[in-house]
Amino acid sequence: MEKIAVFPGSFDPITKGHESVIKRALPLFDRIVVAMGVNTTKNYLFPKEQRLEWLHQIFEGEPKIEVREYSQLTVDFCKEIGAKYLLRGLRNSLDFNYEKNIAHMNQAMEPDIETIFILTTPDLAAINASIVREIYKNKGNIQQFIPQKINIPQP
Template sequence: MKRAIFPGTFDPFTIGHYSVVKRALTFMDEIIIGIGVNDKKKTWFPTEKRVEMIRKLYADEPRIKVEAYDNLTVDFAREREAGFIIRGIRTVHDFEYEETIADINRKLAGVETILLFTEPELTSISSTIVRELLQYGKDVSDFLPEGMEVE
């Protein structure tokens, strides 16, 4: 079985994230969306709410699991017996950062990282921008997967 971790803060989970998961499901048997708990990051939604929103989104997809974790991503992958980490890439800067982390994860645990480039029409969408729009009371529905509600 090919199992992958798709890690992130997902605050909130955007259509860009959704696209990466959809595309990764074409070659993975199971994907665990891992919501990293990072006390240094200021989040809009509590961890439990993010887990709940994403689980609801994938309620009819048995190959998707959603869990929070508070350790290194590579350790979380090993604990879940995942041989792969899926990451979305929007920019050259993302690529350089992810390449370094992928090398370290492979050396530490033999876990391979698969980088999926964001679809061109989605490159400008980020959780950071969506959070800022939410902060100012703007409608963000165009940036979220269909059916995902943020309150």
């Protein structure tokens, strides 16, 4: 049976931290689906089409990574594609507490889906998409915080 993991997120924008966690998890799975979902509590800065394009650019040429979009509950998307694992990155204890609660709720809804946590590397631990958005909105240069394969011009 193929080991499929889903790395869900809104990727507004994708950061070097996201990219690092996904690439470092590759040896653990047969396939990782980078899944751009809809968070009803977020007001997105970058359009959905742009975020999907960036994901495709970053993971182009990596046969074990697939980029998909979804709009249902993450566990339902996992069931739909046969994924038994959710992959999440952790920067700090705040992330852990937040992600642990989501993992427990997902486990209650779908006991067969396991959440796997991977720590970010220390050099990327401070990068946060919310902070990157604020830097961008205030006309700061965000290139050092996002993957090299994408270029987001300053506003």
